[in-house]
Amino acid sequence: MESTTLLSRPLALARRDPYVARLFVILVTLVAFFLIVRTDNFLSFGTWQSMGVQFPEFGLMALGVMITMITGGIDLSVVGIANMTSIAAASIMLSMVPPDASGGQATVGILVAVAVSLVTGALAGAFNGFLVSVVKIPAILVTLGTLELFTGIAIIITAGKPLSGLPALYGQTFGARLFGVVPVPLLIFVVVAIAMGVVMHKMSFGSKLYMLGTNATAARFSGLHSARLLIQTYTISGVCAAIAGLVLLANYNSAKADYGVAYTLLTVLIVVLGGVDPNGGKGKLLGVVLAIVILQILSSGLNMFPAISNFYRPLIYGGVLLVVISISEGKGRFWKRLNTRKKTKEEVVVS
Amino acid sequence: MVETVISVRDLSKSFAGVKALDGVNLEIRAGEIHCLAGENGSGKSTLIKVISGVYQPDEGTIELNGTRHDKLTPIEAIRGGVQVIYQDFSIFPNLSVMENLALNHELSQGRKLVNWRRFRTIAKEAIAKINFHVDLDARVGDLSVADKQLVAISRALLHDTKLIIMDEPTTALTNREVEALFRVILDLKSRGIAILFVSHKLGEVFEISERFTIIRNGKLVVTSLPEELDHKKFAHYMTGREVDDVRFEQPETVGEPVLEVEGLGLEGALEDITFTLHAGEVLGITGLLGSGRTELALTLFGLFPTDSGKIRVKGRAVRLGGIRDAIANGIAYVPEDRLTEGLMLERSIADNIVVAELDEFTSPLGMMDSTRRQSEVDRWVADLKIATANAENPVNTLSGGNQQRVVLAKWLATNPDILILNGPTVGVDIGSKSDIHLILQDLARGGMGIIVISDDIPELLQTCRRILILDEGRVTAEVDPDTTTEQELSDLITGAITAGVGV
Numbered sequence: 001m002e003s004t005t006l007l008s009r010p011l012a013l014a015r016r017d018p019y020v021a022r023l024f025v026i027l028v029t030l031v032a033f034f035l036i037v038r039t040d041n042f043l044s045f046g047t048w049q050s051m052g053v054q055f056p057e058f059g060l061m062a063l064g065v066m067i068t069m070i071t072g073g074i075d076l077s078v079v080g081i082a083n084m085t086s087i088a089a090a091s092i093m094l095s096m097v098p099p100d101a102s103g104g105q106a107t108v109g110i111l112v113a114v115a116v117s118l119v120t121g122a123l124a125g126a127f128n129g130f131l132v133s134v135v136k137i138p139a140i141l142v143t144l145g146t147l148e149l150f151t152g153i154a155i156i157i158t159a160g161k162p163l164s165g166l167p168a169l170y171g172q173t174f175g176a177r178l179f180g181v182v183p184v185p186l187l188i189f190v191v192v193a194i195a196m197g198v199v200m201h202k203m204s205f206g207s208k209l210y211m212l213g214t215n216a217t218a219a220r221f222s223g224l225h226s227a228r229l230l231i232q233t234y235t236i237s238g239v240c241a242a243i244a245g246l247v248l249l250a251n252y253n254s255a256k257a258d259y260g261v262a263y264t265l266l267t268v269l270i271v272v273l274g275g276v277d278p279n280g281g282k283g284k285l286l287g288v289v290l291a292i293v294i295l296q297i298l299s300s301g302l303n304m305f306p307a308i309s310n311f312y313r314p315l316i317y318g319g320v321l322l323v324v325i326s327i328s329e330g331k332g333r334f335w336k337r338l339n340t341r342k343k344t345k346e347e348v349v350v351s
Numbered sequence: 352m353v354e355t356v357i358s359v360r361d362l363s364k365s366f367a368g369v370k371a372l373d374g375v376n377l378e379i380r381a382g383e384i385h386c387l388a389g390e391n392g393s394g395k396s397t398l399i400k401v402i403s404g405v406y407q408p409d410e411g412t413i414e415l416n417g418t419r420h421d422k423l424t425p426i427e428a429i430r431g432g433v434q435v436i437y438q439d440f441s442i443f444p445n446l447s448v449m450e451n452l453a454l455n456h457e458l459s460q461g462r463k464l465v466n467w468r469r470f471r472t473i474a475k476e477a478i479a480k481i482n483f484h485v486d487l488d489a490r491v492g493d494l495s496v497a498d499k500q501l502v503a504i505s506r507a508l509l510h511d512t513k514l515i516i517m518d519e520p521t522t523a524l525t526n527r528e529v530e531a532l533f534r535v536i537l538d539l540k541s542r543g544i545a546i547l548f549v550s551h552k553l554g555e556v557f558e559i560s561e562r563f564t565i566i567r568n569g570k571l572v573v574t575s576l577p578e579e580l581d582h583k584k585f586a587h588y589m590t591g592r593e594v595d596d597v598r599f600e601q602p603e604t605v606g607e608p609v610l611e612v613e614g615l616g617l618e619g620a621l622e623d624i625t626f627t628l629h630a631g632e633v634l635g636i637t638g639l640l641g642s643g644r645t646e647l648a649l650t651l652f653g654l655f656p657t658d659s660g661k662i663r664v665k666g667r668a669v670r671l672g673g674i675r676d677a678i679a680n681g682i683a684y685v686p687e688d689r690l691t692e693g694l695m696l697e698r699s700i701a702d703n704i705v706v707a708e709l710d711e712f713t714s715p716l717g718m719m720d721s722t723r724r725q726s727e728v729d730r731w732v733a734d735l736k737i738a739t740a741n742a743e744n745p746v747n748t749l750s751g752g753n754q755q756r757v758v759l760a761k762w763l764a765t766n767p768d769i770l771i772l773n774g775p776t777v778g779v780d781i782g783s784k785s786d787i788h789l790i791l792q793d794l795a796r797g798g799m800g801i802i803v804i805s806d807d808i809p810e811l812l813q814t815c816r817r818i819l820i821l822d823e824g825r826v827t828a829e830v831d832p833d834t835t836t837e838q839e840l841s842d843l844i845t846g847a848i849t850a851g852v853g854v
Contacts, residue, residue: 202718202719203713203717203718203719204709204710204712204713204717204718204719205717207702207709207719208706208709210698210702211695211698211702211706214695214696214697214698215691215694215695215696217691217692218691218692218693218694218695219695219706220674221674221684221686221692221693222706222707222761223674223675223678223707223765224706225675281695281697281698282697
């Protein structure tokens with residue numbers, strides 16, 4: 001009796017969204033597999049903690065890509081924004097906080113740097129949104145262009161060299177563990193993800209985004225302000241990328257124009273794997289979060305096999321993603337067909 | 352003994368348990384012009400697709416040129432001389448006329464290399480068959496609808512064609528173009544080619560067909576000669592009911608003007624449009640396709656900036672610079688194309704109902720008040736009798752009539768003063784059609800000003816207090832439905848008579 005009440009909610013959820021349920025099964029299988037073949041590593045707390053420090057880098061970027069893809073667009077410039085904003089933050093810290101600065105001076109410097117990086121990210125995102133919605137260039141071209149543009153700005157500012165020598169306080173803050181357990185980057189990711197969930201599912205803004213992504217013409221004919229909505233969407237994505245940039249800055253303890261270049265396509269693949277329709281209008285936050293975690297566990301798991309050289313990593317990533325997507329897409333369509341058939345029957349009965 | 356091109360017997364076809372065709376018989380003789388008529392959803396398209404091999408029937412036999420087929424494939428149908436001209440003509444708009452004409456032929460011959468000289472020869476031969484004069488190098492996308500259609504017909508004739516099926520070929524044509532098309536059809540007939548002409552217009556059945564077949568709800572109703580048909584019988588065959596043309600009781604007096612349009616002009620589309628819409632009145636606007644009726648609606652909805660003229664809403668001069676301006680001034684628009692402009696098909700019924708008034712349920716912090724949203728959805732589902740078990744189902748699970756109610760609900764929820772409907776009952780079943788008419792009548796009684804744009808003549812006469820006729824962007828007549836017959840209105844629209852009737 002107790003087990004049914006315990007399972008009834010997850011089961012209802014799974015029925016309502018079989019795709020997310022399937023991602024969950026993949027996640028559990030993956031963890032179980034690594035627990036069996038690399039028991040010691042995967043039972044160690046440190047493994048999980050280091051994962052919690054790493055995945056927020058691309059996880060935060062993926063959240064931004066997700067929200068643009070729900071409107072039917074895409075954001076390929078997240079890595080460019082992250083590097084440009086982290087370089088801006090690093091430059092400010094380096095100039096405002098001399099090596100012999102007091103604790104108070106360092107705090108002020110860091111806060112200003114963080115604020116500037118977030119504002120820069122927002123402006124960069126708004127610029128993307130402006131080009132997509134007002135100038136009406138396809139998002140894939142706009143953000144491919146701005147990826148180069150932002151990276152170019154970053155290269156010019158730094159002359160291609162890393163900026164290091166950040167105040168120790170910055171690294172200590174991001175390197176801290178909440179209650180001695182939860183790494184700060186993970187905490188940041190959780191907070192941003194929850195905020196994103198509220199925006200998408202509790203605010204009318206999110207509701208409008210789904211409508212816009214489903215049918216932009218009908219949305220316009222219903223009086224939605226699509227240009228404003230798109231600018232806001234890309235601004236949110238820019239801010240997410242800037243936060244990711246701050247995490248990158250702490251993890252590398254330096255800023256450089258070409259950190260995380262592999263993340264551009266990785267984030268797109270994560271979002272698609274998470275069940276977001278590249279044509280817009282469909283997709284859930286939960287699916288994307290699961291996809292982020294799956295990718296991180298896969299990556300950490302592979303690290304524990306010294307025999308598998310890092311050269312194999314892109315091959316394994318690509319392969320796993322393609323396999324998962326084709327299985328899920330195939331089944332997804334199968335499920336959908338089954339569901340619509342049931343519904344048309346119901347509808348006939350009703351009418 | 353007349354030769355039979357194709358004959359189908361006891362044809363049945365179901366989709367997801369719904370019978371689209373149910374024991375249909377049809378026989379088409381060589382060189383015959385046969386009209387196939389039926390309402391939307393009667394099974395006309397399914398029948399065409401079975402004859403041309405696109406769908407396999409569940410039951411029944413098809414005999415093509417004397418050979419029996421249990422299963423006809425598209426290739427067998429084409430080899431047997433069956434060609435279909437669909438409403439979209441299945442042409443490549445970005446290619447030239449020559450390429451469009453020759454491409455299929457070359458492909459079917461299995462040629463892998465392009466020989467432009469051969470292309471030109473084939474194309475010339477094709478247009479010569481119907482005396483069609485056109486620039487072979489023109490891009491097909493730039494041609495008029497009528498010329499596109501002739502390209503499609505020429506292309507169909509490149510094969511050894513015995514039967515051409517035309518799916519509602521006159522829908523987008525002007526009167527003169529329809530006449531030209533009819534001449535082509537008669538020419539084809541004289542060369543022994545049979546035509547299956549799909550239509551739901553009585554006038555066309557009379558004018559062109561030698562025999563007609565009417566189907567309804569997938570069943571054959573009658574196959575007969577046009578001489579035995581009159582308007583009342585036709586409507587009865589099509590709808591299965593005795594259609595009573597009861598006019599709405601129009602109010603003796605109407606309220607204050609809600610919308611005054613004066614000298615409205617729009618480059619290349621509208622010229623000097625002047626009219627007044629009163630509260631509590633249903634005003635009809637009609638005209639041929641391209642007469643400016645849709646442009647007028649979209650201008651009033653803020654989509655096109657006007658070049659000249661004034662628009663006053665409730666006596667106040669307004670500038671409609673965008674859809675949001677129009678909505679803010681209490682103007683609502685039910686679009687012509689429900690599927691692309693009216694609905695977000697994959698989203699829920701509830702989402703589609705509340706989309707235009709989302710800001711009403713939003714707290715200053717942007718949070719949605721889901722309780723109020725739910726009560727609003729419940730209210731409209733009940734008020735407009737939207738047939739659904741659950742308003743969270745996607746709107747594409749609904750029938751056309753119920754989808755149109757969702758679009759109506761979306762706009763009524765914004766509490767408009769002026770409701771503009773473009774083709775309010777296109778693709779809607781008859782039951783829903785009369786329900787929608789009743790809803791409109793109620794709304795007018797409640798004091799709303801309503802504009803119905805339609806080319807459905809009975810609908811206009813039945814619902815409107817006055818009807819404006821547009822031609823080439825100008826108002827050419829205003830008629831009083833009480834003193835106008837269907838024939839008179841039809842003649843006025845097509846320009847057969849120009850003087851005002853019953854003005």
